[in-house]
Amino acid sequence: MRRIWNAPGGIHPPDNKAQSLISGIGHLPLPEKLILPLTQHVGTAAKTCVLVGEKVLKGQKLASANASISAPIHAPSSGWVTAIEERPVAHPSGMSAPCIEITCDGEDRWIERVSYPDYQQASALQLRNLIANAGVTGLGGAGFPSAIKLDGAAKKHIDTLIINATECEPYITADDILIRERADQIIQGIDIISHLLGRPKTILIGVENNKPEAIAALNLYCHGTNIEVVTFPTKYPSGGEKQLIYILTGKELPSGQLPADIGIVCLNSGTAFAIKRAVIDGEPLISRITTLTGEACGINRNYEVLIGTPVSHLLRQNDFDQDLCSRLIMGGPMMGMSLASSEVPLIKTSTCILAPSHTEIPDDDPAQACIRCGLCSEVCPASLLPQQLYWYSRAKDHERLQSHNLFDCIECGACSYVCPSNIPLVQYYRSSKGDISNSLADKATAAVARERFEFRQVRLEKADNAREYKREARRLSTEQAKLASPSAVQSTGSSAADIIKAAQLRGITKQASPEQQRAKLERTLLAAQMRLDEAEQRLLQVTNKGSADQQTQQLASVEAAKRKVEQTTQRLTEVSH
Amino acid sequence: MITLLTENTMLAALLALVGLGTLFGGLLGYAAERFKVGSDPIVQQLDELLPQTQCGQCGFPGCRPYAQSIADGDAINKCPPGGQSTINAIANLLDISAPSLDEEHGEEEIRTIAYIREDECIGCTKCIQACPVDAILGAAKLMHTVITEECTGCDLCVEPCPVDCIDMLPVVKNINQWQWSAPANHADLIATTASGIHEDAA
Numbered sequence: 001m002r003r004i005w006n007a008p009g010g011i012h013p014p015d016n017k018a019q020s021l022i023s024g025i026g027h028l029p030l031p032e033k034l035i036l037p038l039t040q041h042v043g044t045a046a047k048t049c050v051l052v053g054e055k056v057l058k059g060q061k062l063a064s065a066n067a068s069i070s071a072p073i074h075a076p077s078s079g080w081v082t083a084i085e086e087r088p089v090a091h092p093s094g095m096s097a098p099c100i101e102i103t104c105d106g107e108d109r110w111i112e113r114v115s116y117p118d119y120q121q122a123s124a125l126q127l128r129n130l131i132a133n134a135g136v137t138g139l140g141g142a143g144f145p146s147a148i149k150l151d152g153a154a155k156k157h158i159d160t161l162i163i164n165a166t167e168c169e170p171y172i173t174a175d176d177i178l179i180r181e182r183a184d185q186i187i188q189g190i191d192i193i194s195h196l197l198g199r200p201k202t203i204l205i206g207v208e209n210n211k212p213e214a215i216a217a218l219n220l221y222c223h224g225t226n227i228e229v230v231t232f233p234t235k236y237p238s239g240g241e242k243q244l245i246y247i248l249t250g251k252e253l254p255s256g257q258l259p260a261d262i263g264i265v266c267l268n269s270g271t272a273f274a275i276k277r278a279v280i281d282g283e284p285l286i287s288r289i290t291t292l293t294g295e296a297c298g299i300n301r302n303y304e305v306l307i308g309t310p311v312s313h314l315l316r317q318n319d320f321d322q323d324l325c326s327r328l329i330m331g332g333p334m335m336g337m338s339l340a341s342s343e344v345p346l347i348k349t350s351t352c353i354l355a356p357s358h359t360e361i362p363d364d365d366p367a368q369a370c371i372r373c374g375l376c377s378e379v380c381p382a383s384l385l386p387q388q389l390y391w392y393s394r395a396k397d398h399e400r401l402q403s404h405n406l407f408d409c410i411e412c413g414a415c416s417y418v419c420p421s422n423i424p425l426v427q428y429y430r431s432s433k434g435d436i437s438n439s440l441a442d443k444a445t446a447a448v449a450r451e452r453f454e455f456r457q458v459r460l461e462k463a464d465n466a467r468e469y470k471r472e473a474r475r476l477s478t479e480q481a482k483l484a485s486p487s488a489v490q491s492t493g494s495s496a497a498d499i500i501k502a503a504q505l506r507g508i509t510k511q512a513s514p515e516q517q518r519a520k521l522e523r524t525l526l527a528a529q530m531r532l533d534e535a536e537q538r539l540l541q542v543t544n545k546g547s548a549d550q551q552t553q554q555l556a557s558v559e560a561a562k563r564k565v566e567q568t569t570q571r572l573t574e575v576s577h
Numbered sequence: 578m579i580t581l582l583t584e585n586t587m588l589a590a591l592l593a594l595v596g597l598g599t600l601f602g603g604l605l606g607y608a609a610e611r612f613k614v615g616s617d618p619i620v621q622q623l624d625e626l627l628p629q630t631q632c633g634q635c636g637f638p639g640c641r642p643y644a645q646s647i648a649d650g651d652a653i654n655k656c657p658p659g660g661q662s663t664i665n666a667i668a669n670l671l672d673i674s675a676p677s678l679d680e681e682h683g684e685e686e687i688r689t690i691a692y693i694r695e696d697e698c699i700g701c702t703k704c705i706q707a708c709p710v711d712a713i714l715g716a717a718k719l720m721h722t723v724i725t726e727e728c729t730g731c732d733l734c735v736e737p738c739p740v741d742c743i744d745m746l747p748v749v750k751n752i753n754q755w756q757w758s759a760p761a762n763h764a765d766l767i768a769t770t771a772s773g774i775h776e777d778a779a
Contacts, residue, residue, distance in 0.1 A: 039752075093755040367760065393759070396662075424760045434756025446629035449729045452710040453631045453639060 002204075002230050005250045007243045009381040010235040011414045013170050013334070015210060020173045020293040020300040025181055027304055028317055033082070034102045034308030035345040036062060036073050037089045041137040042144045043069030048100060054081045057111040059284055062100050065132065071145040072135040076286040076306035079104040090311075090330045090347060094340035102308070115282035119192050124154055127196045127279060134278030135285045135348075140164060140175075140239070140268035141331060143349040146275065149267070150196055153260040158197045162248055162259075163190055163205040165214065165269040166239030169332030172352040174289040175269050176211050177302040183217035186269050189276030190227060197265060203227045205269070206244050208234040236334065237412040241266050243381050255408050290350050292318055295357035296325035305346050311353055312342040326361055329354040333361060334413040368421040376415035376425060382408045386415040386425055393428040398436050406432060517575050525568040532561035620648045626666045630658045631709035632731030634683045639709060652676070657683035658730070689730045689745040691723045697742035704734035704743060 038045040046063035050056060056075040063073040083101040091097065116122055116130060132147035163186075167175040179186060194203055205222070207215050209231045218229045232238065232247055242253045244266065251262055259266050270289065277283045286307055293300040298319025305314060311328065328339040330350055346353070354361075376386035384405060392400045406429060415425045539554040582589040623644035630640070635655035637643040647653055653667045654676045661678060668675035678685060693704070693713075700718040712728045715721030723734075735743045 089752075091752055091755075092757065093752060095752045095755060097752045427757060427760050430757035431759040438754075438756060442628070445729075446627075448727070449629040449631065449710050450624070450640070452712070452727060453629065454641075456709065456711050457639075 002228060002248075003250075004230060004232045005247050007235070007238060007246050007381060008383050009379045009414060010237065010243075011379050011417055012234070013236055013417065015234070016171045016293070017173050017176070017210070020171070020291050020302060021177065023301045025177055025289060025302050025304050028306075028309065028314065030077060030104050030106060030108060031306070031309050031313040032104060033310070034076055034079075034104065034306060035087055035310060036076075036100045036102065036308040037087070037345065037347055038063055038073065038098045038100070039089075040073065040143060040307070040347040040349065041071045042142060043067065043071070043148075045098065046070055046073050048084055050081050050084075050100070052081050052084055055079075056081060056102065057109055059111045059113065059286060061133075061284075062102075065145075069145060069148055071137050071147075072133065072284075073100070073307075074135055074284040074286050075102055076308050077102065077104045078107050078109040088341050088344050090337065090339060090344045090350065092337045099345070113282035116279050119279050120195060124196045124198070127192065128154070130279050131275055134274075134283070136271065136274045136278055137285070137348050138268055139270035139274060139288055139348065139351075141335070141349055141351055143347075146267065146271055149260075149265070150193070152258065153197060153265045156260045157263055158200045158260065158265050159263045160202045160204065160249060160265075161190070161194055161197060161200045162244060162264060162266040163203070163269050163272055164239060164241070164244055164266055165205055165207045165211075165218070166244055167211070168208060168234070168236045168239035169334050169352075170236070171293050171354055172291050172332050173293075174291045174302055174351050176214050177291075178270055178273060178289050179207075179211070179214040180217050182273060183214075183221045185276045186273050187218075187221045187225070187227065188280060189272035189274070191225075192275055192279050193265075193267060193272060200265075204248050205229045206238075206248050207231050208238060210234040237381055237410070237414065240381060240410050240412060242410070255405055285348060288346075288348060288350070290314070290346055291352040292355075293352065294325070294329075294355035295360045296321050296355040305350075307348055308345045310343055310345050311339065314346070314353060315342060315355065320355060324357045325355045326358045326363065327356070329356070329361075334417065335411065364424065365422045367423045370421055370423060373420060375418045375420065379414040379418050381412060381414060382410055384409060389432075390423065390425055390428055393432040396432075396435065398432070398439065401432055402436065406436070409433075514575060518572065521568060521572045521575060525565065525572060528561060528564040528568055532558065532565055535561045617645075617648055620644045622670060623647050623667060626659075626663060626670065627656060628659045628663060628729075630729040630731045632658060632729070632733060633709075634658070636682070647671075652679060654679040655682045657685055658688075660685035688748045689732075690725055690728045690748055691730065691732075691734055692725075692744045692746050693721055693723055694742040694744065695720050695722060697740055699740055701739055703737040703739065707733045707737045709733060 038048065044067035047066040048063045050060075050062050056062065056079065058075055058078045060075045061072050062075050062081070065072050079102045081100060082103045083099075085099065085101075086096040087099040087101070088094065089097045089099065116127075119127060122130075128147050128150055131150065132145070136146040137143045138146060138149070165175050165179055167173070190203060190205075194200060203226060205218055205227060207218065207229060209215075215229060215231055222229055230248055237243060238247055241259065245259060245262075245264055246252055249264065251264070253259060253262060274285050274288075278285065287304050288307065289302050290305045291302050292314055297315070298321070303314065311330070328342055329336040330339055330344075330346075330353060331337060332352055333354060333356070336352070336354060370387065370390065372387065374387065376390075377384070380386055382405075388404055389401060389406055389409070392404065393406075409426075409429050411426050411430060413426050416423065419425060535554065535558045539551070539558055542550045542554045582592070620641070621644075624641050627640040627644055633639065634657050635643045635646075637646055643651070643655065647667065653671070653673070654664050656663055657678060661675075664678060665675045691713075698715075698720045700715060700720060702715065702717050702721070704721060705713045705715060709731060710727055710729055712724045713721050713734060714724060730745065730748075732745060735745060
């Protein structure tokens, strides 16, 4: 028996898991439309590689990874791309985000699948690329792209692989049912990961002891392998990565470090299953197990849903009663988010849709003053001081929040759960985290602005100096010229005066008397009229036997002559008045 | 020499003091050169706290001159883009009490960014010359545009534009920039004051 450690803090909320475990994994009829947000993972949004109107097959790549931390998205069923636009998505803000909409054709026809049943022959890089191209992300809730996690781990020495099958949050049973029904495939997935990581010494599957059937299923398939199933007492939130690592190995992950830094890789059991699908069956991540539960739903059970299925489609199939429902929650009751609309799609990280009744999860009571009871610090799994953080958050004291390790808070909600004054502590922490990240971003932009401003100042100064220098140089050169040949200067001076005089004279001579001007104009007019006559005659000739080009040319010259005549007549009338 | 010194204590003391003075003077002189501080560090720190919009609403041509002026004893509440949080930060740094924003210099507003209505731009380059952070791109008689990532929202380009084709529009937050807001209502104190308990008792 492996030794297990007791993680600090934690709570024991009613687990409410039995109701959704009565029946096995269900399947839904194909929805009419699937909506696929481009961001279903931690990191940069994927980049679309299909066009509106394009016909796509099941498993075809719709959007590719766009940055170092990103994951591609595939078509969950065959059909047409009918829109690429902003749609409401599951996000606490209730805002919209870019999505690809697919109208299903009902055929559900697969694209050609490339599978690697003999993965033992494949290199780590090949496997990693397969997993990356299949768009596999962590299915436990955070959604970090698995290939990148494994990549980072492959660069370090990994001696322990931990498969997280804890599923500590109340209501959710997606991992439990998946293990019960498909433990063999999960074990295959674990073997692929183990091969990719160079066969770590220890492979552990952590399961809470409230899942006896899952434990039995795992033990059945792990028998004779080096995979060890470790059970431990149920406590929320044992399923947090740091908490599980501590429970299983006794190692505490230092603040700001990754499990790979201490030789550990931690993946969810659902992710192991998705990796098996990706490698052995050549199927990208296009479906997942999602728990549908809560008193407002007639049927509580787990479904294998296509990614992109609207929540409303799931609810319609299960006698959902809108009036009974207090709010729709995606994820569990502790860490999940309320949905603004039931039209949002299920994504890769949607573990659960919870539709509780008003009595099941009532609306929050108004917050009261903190009575400094200290319960929150007793239950904090990260050993933080929630009460201190609360005061600092209210005072917006960012420095102290950081020195009290606000960013180690996993937002599990245990502190808010036990708070006798109903203070929404986690919301304070989330808002402070946002404030701090924003102020850091502002600092960065301010630094850029400062740099640009200073660069501009320097540039303007340089330009000023250059102008000043030129002016000085000109002044000096004229002075030097003066000193070198004063006579020359004088002569040029006199010649300049001469030039001016000459110009003035020319001006005077040009100013002829009105009679002379009129005579001149009359001569000009006469010449112009003659030219016009000539041009008109030539035009006549050309119209009789010339080409079109010549005609237009002549027409233009006639026009010009006419204009000249007009101008001269006008000048003449002006002069005579 | 030694006998001379031992016999003339006055001279010895004088020499010793002059020697020490020269030695320490030399040391201090060397240290002053060796560990020279280029600019006033407090100005640097103040400049770090200012928002770097370079808008000049404080009456100085840019953030650094205002930082210098604060270091010389000017009021710290002349920066509307920084708002109360900047005032608090400066007050914290200088260890003085934080005044509220001096509204003579403007009010704290939501962050905006300049946009040029490009159809109407005549290419006069006046806004380019006004921009303190070189965030406007263009050439004479050619359309200008604002590099939105670099725009600090200082407003300085709006006034010189002869055809009024520059708009200051609020920065739109997308889903990635969204953040949780703090809970709106919080109970401040347990009612122990006269208005609470005593009235109930009466």
